[in-house]
Amino acid sequence: MVRMGYRFRCALLAAVAIGTLVPVAPAFAQEQHRIEYNIEAGDLGEALKTVSRLSGKEIIFHSEAVLGRHAPRLRGSFSADEAVRALLEGSDLTAQYRRDVVIIRGRSKASSGLGDRSADGSDIVVTGSRIRGAAAASPVIVISQEEMSIAGMSNVDEAIRSIPQNFSGGQNPGVAQGVPERNGANYGSGSSINLRGLGQDATLTLLNGHRLAYNSAFQGIDVSTIPFAAVDRIEIVADGASAVYGSDAVAGVANIVLSRDFDGLSTSARFGASTDGGNEQQQYSAVGGKRWSTGGVLLAYEFAKTIPVIARQRDYTFSLWGDTTILPEIKRHNAILSGHQMLAPNIEFKVDALYNWRDSGYNVPFTNTRDYKVLGSLGWFKAQAFALAPSLKFDVSNDWNVSLTGVYAQDNTDYGSETYQNGSVVSVIAGTYHNTTKSVELGVEGKLIDLPGGPVRLASGVGYRNNDYTSTRVRQPRGIDESQGAKYAFAELNFPLIGPSQDIAFVHRLTVNLAARHEDYDNIGNVTTPKIGMIYSPISGISLKGSWGRSFKAPQFYQQYSLRNATIYDASAVGGSTYPAGSSVLFLTGGNPNIGPERATTWTATASLDPGLIPNASLEISYFHVDYRNRVVSPFPSSANALTNPVFGSLVALDPTATEIAGTYSSADQVFNASGRPYDLGTVVAIVNGVNRNASSQKVQGVDFSGRYGFELPRAGRLTLHADASYIESKQRLSDGQPMVDLAGTIFNPPHFRARGGASFDNRSTSGSLFINYIGGVTDNRSAARPGVSSMTTVDLSARHLAMGESRDGPSLEISATVQNLFNDKPDMIAKTFVYATPFDSTNYSAVGRFVSLSITKRW
Numbered sequence: 001m002v003r004m005g006y007r008f009r010c011a012l013l014a015a016v017a018i019g020t021l022v023p024v025a026p027a028f029a030q031e032q033h034r035i036e037y038n039i040e041a042g043d044l045g046e047a048l049k050t051v052s053r054l055s056g057k058e059i060i061f062h063s064e065a066v067l068g069r070h071a072p073r074l075r076g077s078f079s080a081d082e083a084v085r086a087l088l089e090g091s092d093l094t095a096q097y098r099r100d101v102v103i104i105r106g107r108s109k110a111s112s113g114l115g116d117r118s119a120d121g122s123d124i125v126v127t128g129s130r131i132r133g134a135a136a137a138s139p140v141i142v143i144s145q146e147e148m149s150i151a152g153m154s155n156v157d158e159a160i161r162s163i164p165q166n167f168s169g170g171q172n173p174g175v176a177q178g179v180p181e182r183n184g185a186n187y188g189s190g191s192s193i194n195l196r197g198l199g200q201d202a203t204l205t206l207l208n209g210h211r212l213a214y215n216s217a218f219q220g221i222d223v224s225t226i227p228f229a230a231v232d233r234i235e236i237v238a239d240g241a242s243a244v245y246g247s248d249a250v251a252g253v254a255n256i257v258l259s260r261d262f263d264g265l266s267t268s269a270r271f272g273a274s275t276d277g278g279n280e281q282q283q284y285s286a287v288g289g290k291r292w293s294t295g296g297v298l299l300a301y302e303f304a305k306t307i308p309v310i311a312r313q314r315d316y317t318f319s320l321w322g323d324t325t326i327l328p329e330i331k332r333h334n335a336i337l338s339g340h341q342m343l344a345p346n347i348e349f350k351v352d353a354l355y356n357w358r359d360s361g362y363n364v365p366f367t368n369t370r371d372y373k374v375l376g377s378l379g380w381f382k383a384q385a386f387a388l389a390p391s392l393k394f395d396v397s398n399d400w401n402v403s404l405t406g407v408y409a410q411d412n413t414d415y416g417s418e419t420y421q422n423g424s425v426v427s428v429i430a431g432t433y434h435n436t437t438k439s440v441e442l443g444v445e446g447k448l449i450d451l452p453g454g455p456v457r458l459a460s461g462v463g464y465r466n467n468d469y470t471s472t473r474v475r476q477p478r479g480i481d482e483s484q485g486a487k488y489a490f491a492e493l494n495f496p497l498i499g500p501s502q503d504i505a506f507v508h509r510l511t512v513n514l515a516a517r518h519e520d521y522d523n524i525g526n527v528t529t530p531k532i533g534m535i536y537s538p539i540s541g542i543s544l545k546g547s548w549g550r551s552f553k554a555p556q557f558y559q560q561y562s563l564r565n566a567t568i569y570d571a572s573a574v575g576g577s578t579y580p581a582g583s584s585v586l587f588l589t590g591g592n593p594n595i596g597p598e599r600a601t602t603w604t605a606t607a608s609l610d611p612g613l614i615p616n617a618s619l620e621i622s623y624f625h626v627d628y629r630n631r632v633v634s635p636f637p638s639s640a641n642a643l644t645n646p647v648f649g650s651l652v653a654l655d656p657t658a659t660e661i662a663g664t665y666s667s668a669d670q671v672f673n674a675s676g677r678p679y680d681l682g683t684v685v686a687i688v689n690g691v692n693r694n695a696s697s698q699k700v701q702g703v704d705f706s707g708r709y710g711f712e713l714p715r716a717g718r719l720t721l722h723a724d725a726s727y728i729e730s731k732q733r734l735s736d737g738q739p740m741v742d743l744a745g746t747i748f749n750p751p752h753f754r755a756r757g758g759a760s761f762d763n764r765s766t767s768g769s770l771f772i773n774y775i776g777g778v779t780d781n782r783s784a785a786r787p788g789v790s791s792m793t794t795v796d797l798s799a800r801h802l803a804m805g806e807s808r809d810g811p812s813l814e815i816s817a818t819v820q821n822l823f824n825d826k827p828d829m830i831a832k833t834f835v836y837a838t839p840f841d842s843t844n845y846s847a848v849g850r851f852v853s854l855s856i857t858k859r860w
Helices: 002-021 044-055 080-088 145-150 156-161 557-561 646-651 658-667
Strands: 035-039 058-060 074-078 094-097 101-105 140-144 203-207 231-237 252-258 264-274 281-292 295-306 325-327 329-344 347-365 375-395 400-421 424-451 454-473 480-498 509-521 525-537 542-553 565-570 584-589 598-609 617-633 652-654 670-673 684-689 693-713 717-733 753-762 766-775 792-805 812-820 851-859
Touching: 035 044, 044 058, 044 080, 074 080, 080 094, 080 101, 140 145, 145 231, 145 753, 145 766, 145 792, 156 231, 325 347, 424 480, 454 557, 480 557, 584 658, 646 652, 646 684, 658 684, 717 766
Parallel strands: 058 101, 203 252, 565 670, 584 684
Antiparallel strands: 035 074, 094 101, 140 231, 231 252, 264 281, 264 851, 281 295, 295 329, 329 347, 347 375, 375 400, 400 424, 424 454, 454 480, 480 509, 509 525, 525 542, 542 598, 565 584, 598 617, 617 693, 652 684, 693 717, 717 753, 753 766, 766 792, 792 812, 812 851
């Protein structure tokens, strides 16, 4: 009764907090800074540029969206947003109003990009293409800062986890004990993007279009290093993109775009906690910036601290010792500097700089009857990362520009673990992962010729990228200190074969995009990846898109150079029951420097409805298919039938000679004796080669859905309905001759179905949202019974109110409240494979529970 009372009080407190922020009657928009306009009726594009120039507020639109559009006369005193609304009244164009910018969409789906200061959307580069103004043939997911804020999100990794196409396995601080390492792990409490569940190393993550250093051991990018207050939007292309960006972009590419121009100072504070206990979060941030006629600068800093969740705070983890860590303690500092300056009328300099420091810890008792100091371990991570990415862009003419970009980035993770027995430390493990990325790229982009449908544009370039990896560990036979360099060249062409101005029946637009990239690696050879995309619009507002391409991923340093281990088994333990008693087998596992790149063929087919057909509505449905080959694995699902399964015949050396046995034994970095008796070379009857190799294949396919519909509520504000979903099928064959087995829908892999839907409201002074998140159930295939693991449905509620000030563009105070998982849905329990394994699938279902937070933001 005491616990239920506590939950009820927390829920009641959350409801009261949100209720105080939502007015009883609809609130009306606060006045922005108003100026006098006297713009004659005429071309809409010119009228919008005039409003942008006079108000100082950036207005972004694609030139084709306003082509031939007429603007009414604008006369009187208006704010910038009011002026835009008046000019768009009666048209089928829609506008998204943000703090520093207005984005207009219509006939052509303009990017929500803010990266370029031009008011003409043709200067915008959308993730998935390097050509200005080119529409992507692959589906693009865009989440703006405003959308994330209205939904009550507070960091980049939280926003990523909300996307149905993302799998929370891989590198994620929420992954707990008992998850197979290939499916997920917590190394350093960083967060990575894992599209389609293909691994964090198969999704390329960029910051303002730049690569960052890999995090820890497994070649993912840590997105938790980026201050949330500095992010303008996240763009994700869930389609193979190696032809444009190179290695790692097998499942897709994510680009985290910073707010390029910010004028003023904004500070915020946030506090939240789980109502079941633990997970108390403090987050403080400041972002300041200045914009001037030839440039601008932004500086952001963020501090966050989270206390752990322990087993006694969750009723479904009763089988663990009460102090066992379920979610780790984390403390971090993040900082970002982003600036740009025109050095001359045709030369612009840009720079992005990032710094992160993070400390985290956990404890794991090895029994369920004593704490970790009696028998268990105490672990910790300390991570630091920084990146510097300068660039120069030369506008050679109105049609051509040349860019020179460089990146230097490091990510260092120190780790340690103390093992206790009866109150004393009996062993210590400590080490470090050190990753460095250096690159330089020279590129050109511009118009080649004019076709009736529009200009043919080319983007091409050459570059060099080098990745260094160092891994050391105390009392380990050897570490890893390796480097990998790659020279590359790429080209992309965009052919607008038919355009709207040609007025051809049932062919409103037809565009073809071609891309190819060649990379030459120091130690794995050459890789060439092409891609073809096509966009066909029979009428304005309807688009049919298709893409086909090849992608690849260079092998991880860890896969190539990790320790080579030789384990001695009794022959009967690996299928050799016919051998004489006392026979043994040498079983090799570990790194293999001779493995090559993983390769994939991907294609997508997309149908979309744009706001140009039905005002304020968008709808997109896509089919995706990934054929992923040469995946690096150890080819043995287990050692139990290594000698009897004919599939493994080529990997087993029977009756080896004494020289072969001695050579194998001496070449191993570590030797473990699991035979249960003293080791004797003369008893070895077989050598099994289970080192990493390019053996596995995966087939992934499914359907993505996305829909939006917004409308004005009379004298109240704007209501937008959202729906996003993803259905996936995936299968894996570990090596030739082995059967295809299901991945999607099984434990520690993505569920078949994920969805997120709801509604958001905004009238500039007050905004709020209600979202429902569904994560489908999975099957526990670790036993013959194959029990089901139930789905999880959570409801998120958020409200935000402008408590004082004229608008969000000027001095203001905002108060926000959020309740995530309102009804406190909990993970389903699963069987444990060892005593201290966490009894739920932590790759899919979160232990956070109901989470209540309150934040205050002051703009000065």
